[in-house]
Amino acid sequence: MRAVQITRFGGPEVLDVVDLPDPTPGAGQTLHEVSAVGVNYADTHQVENSYLAAQTLPLVPGAEFVGTPVGGGQRVVGLLDGGGYAERVAAVDRLSWAVPDGVTDEQALAVVLQGTTAWHLLRTSAHLAAGETVVVVAGAGGVGSLAVQLAKRWGAGRVIATASSAEKRELTQTLGADATVDPALAEGDPKTFTAALREANGGKPVDVVLEMTGGPVFDGALSALAPFGRLVAYGMAARTPPSPVQAPALMQKSRAVIGFWLAHCMAAPEMLDVAMGELLPMVAAGELQPISGGRYPLTAVREAHQDILSRRTTGKLSLDPSR
Structure with a gap:
């Protein structure tokens, strides 16, 4: 499969598109064909090794995806502990949620990480x-x-x-x-x-x-x-x-x-369930409007990182692994 891998820390220039073996799913995981991958500001920290958790090389960045199980099945959006910038991912079933038909890939990506973050910032941390x-x-x-x-x-x-x-x-x-x-x-x-x-x-x-x-x-x-x-x-x-x-x-x-760091919610999936259970229906009903910041080919991953670092973007950025 094609994937974006870094073998040295630095800026966008260290993001290389390479061929890697398919990941092997473990217990409680499913191998998915990826249709869209989310790009986050945190990914730029991960590539620099300036994030909250120390990174180990080589690594494939990417914390969220939309895809379907290899062989067919329900489209899902899920969170990952890395590995998302790829054509296939092995995702934890407990951290994947069915995407309603009326929700686009980009909307689902916006909700699963940024949306759950916004939800918990206001309700769990700030107690608005x-x-x-x-x-x-x-x-x-x-x-x-x-x-x-x-x-x-x-x-x-x-x-x-x-x-x-x-x-x-x-x-x-x-x-x-x-x-x-x-x-x-x-x-x-x-x-x-x-x-x-x-x-x-x-x-x-x-x-x-x-x-x-x-x-x-x-x-x-x-x-x-x-x-x-x-x-x-x-x-x-x-x-x-x-x-x-x-x-x-x-x-x-x-x-x-x-x-606040969303990783602590990933360790308590029920905290994500309650947020996703409210956010996805709101998007499907048109009551919440995720902003698409652009869909880049996987081969343009360096450009995506340059754009987000230079503050040229708004809303949610994504990568298309088919291009």
Whole structure:
């Protein structure tokens, strides 16, 4: 089968399309013909070996797929512990879900990783309450575009999205954002970003921030929190850590910083079942709109990574193993 393999760490240039043997499914696994593969910002960290878990070479990236069992059967979307950038995958049955006929491959891919992340960020980590103000950093991205919609659906009083271009900020407003802020304001002085977030909330501090950038964006967003506000960190796209957070500073303002990594939900599949059981029917009914960021041939995987790193993309990116 064709697959994308890396044998050295680095940037997009280390992604090579090669021929590899088909994976051998173990107990509780099924071998699938892959019709679409998801591309995530986390994949760029994996290729650099800068992700939360250390990587071992050689490796085939890819954390989610849509496909059918070899020999025929129900189309499913599933999560993987790597190996997704390939024509075939051996997937754990417990981490695969049937895709309704009215849901496209790209929509299913958006839901299974970014959608479940957005679901748990708001419900499990932030415990969003009706009427609260939610800031969604990178609101035009895969997670952010779904989080904006879910926050509005679940009763947020106001949703503020950040995005790096006027076009992306406009997109977030079509998805339901009440106001937008340019995250570049944080680069000069995080206090400027703090002020912009509060201004977008009518001069008041905010209740919840979903943050995946790090660095000064994290710093400015944390300062924008109201008492009992929660910042949920789930990424470090800027590759720059935020300023150290001290317990006395949190106590002084009754603020919370919460970390989230979907891998812990994969170890408790029932947490994914409840999210997928709600998200897939919403997509099928047209009540949740995943944004497609582009379907690239498997042979253009380097271009896909370059585009996501340069912030040229919106929504969910995918690879087509047939091309």
